[in-house]
Amino acid sequence: MTTKRRDEVLVGLLLMVALALALGGTIWIARGGLAKGYTMHARFPWGAGLKQGQPVLLAGVQVGFVEKVELxxxxxxxxxxxxxxxxxxxxxxxxxxxxNGIFGDMLIALTPVKGVDGKMAVGDTIPTGAGSPGVGQLLEKGDSIALNVRALSDEARRQFVDSGGVREVRRTVADLTKLVAQLSAVAAEQSRQLTLTQSQLRKTLSSVDSAKVDSTLVNLRATSASFEQLSRDFRETNTQVQSLVQKVNNGPGTAGKLMNDPAVYARMDTLLARLDSLAIDVRKNPRKYINLKIF
Structure with missing residues (x-):
């Protein structure tokens, strides 16, 4: 191996060591570095997807990491x-x-209660709360929703397409359109008739002479007053007649005796009978009573 080749290998090894140290240092610093800490515990069901090194957040702020997970x-x-x-x-x-992100990584979120001043003791077990659904749960819910939507669309297709429901809907819409058109025509006709009636009423009211109406009202008032006076006069006359009749019936005068005394009635009847007999005899024998001499 040449010196140049050996130098290149040494440089590559140094770079790999530097990268490893940098990555390890970053992870170590992210997990607290030289900062001292204390342990707390929490319990979760199987399948939570937790592993060592995952972050722990308190109200959205990272306060630690997962140190150990025991099954x-x-x-x-x-x-x-x-x-x-x-x-x-x-x-x-x-x-x-x-x-924690969209790649399946998880974190532990600590949710405090507002307004509480007390602190939990070191080493306590933090109660488990309701967590947000994971990606798997969301996908499962999405699959369930997709199945329900598909079943609903299949049922709608059977009801509205295969069984002719769309044609019925179209026919119903057409009938409703015709009905609306008929109602509109009726409303227009009624509006026209109402307009004509209002116009005729205005003409009739404009043709009425207010002076004649006032004169007629005055005459009606005068006639009413005359009838009222006539009624009063009639009541007074009736009162007087009733008083006169009462006096005749109850009074000692001649009229009262004629109406109430039977003897006077008998004498009057006899007198009338004699007058009738005298009249008959005068007609039969006028010379007996009339002696007429002519010079």
Whole structure:
């Protein structure tokens, strides 16, 4: 191997070591570096997709990383969290697993409760909260929605295409269009008739002489007043007649005796009978009563 070839190999090895150191240093610094920390615990069900080194966020701020993940036979994962000393976990905080990007990586999100001043003790287990759905769950939901949409479209095709539902809808729309046209024609005709009626009413009102109407009203008032006066006079006359009749019926005068005394009535009847007999005798024997001599 030549000296030049050996130098190139050494430079390549140095570059690879530098890159490894840079990558390791970056990861180490991202996980806290020389900062001291304390451990907390959380439990999640199997299949959460957690692994060592994933970030831990408190209200959106990275406060540590996943130090260890242990598989428990009861179906849970015992996750050890390494939290930096300058951050304290508030009481009532819940932990959930959320997606970190679109490539399937995960993180642990710590959600505190607003207005709580207390802090959790070092080494406590953070209660598990409801996490956001992962990419797999979203894809599963999308597949379920796609299947439902496909079933709905197939049913709609059977109902509206295969069974002639579209033709019925078109026929119904055509009938509705005809009905709307008929209603519009009726409304237009009614509007025209109403306009003509209003015009005739205006002409009739304009042809009425207001002076004649006033004169007629005055005459009606005068006639009403005359009828009222006549009614009053009639009532007064009726009162007087009733008073006169009462006096005749109850009074001691001649008229009262003629109407109420039977003896006077008998004498009057006898007198009338004698007058009738005298009149008959005068017609039969006029010379007996009239003695006429002519010179």
């Amino acid at each position: 428990i036979p009861d179906g849970t994962l015992d996750v050890t969290l390494q939290v930096q000393d300058q951050y304290r976990i508030p009481s009532g905080t819940t932990a959930s697993v959320e997606a």
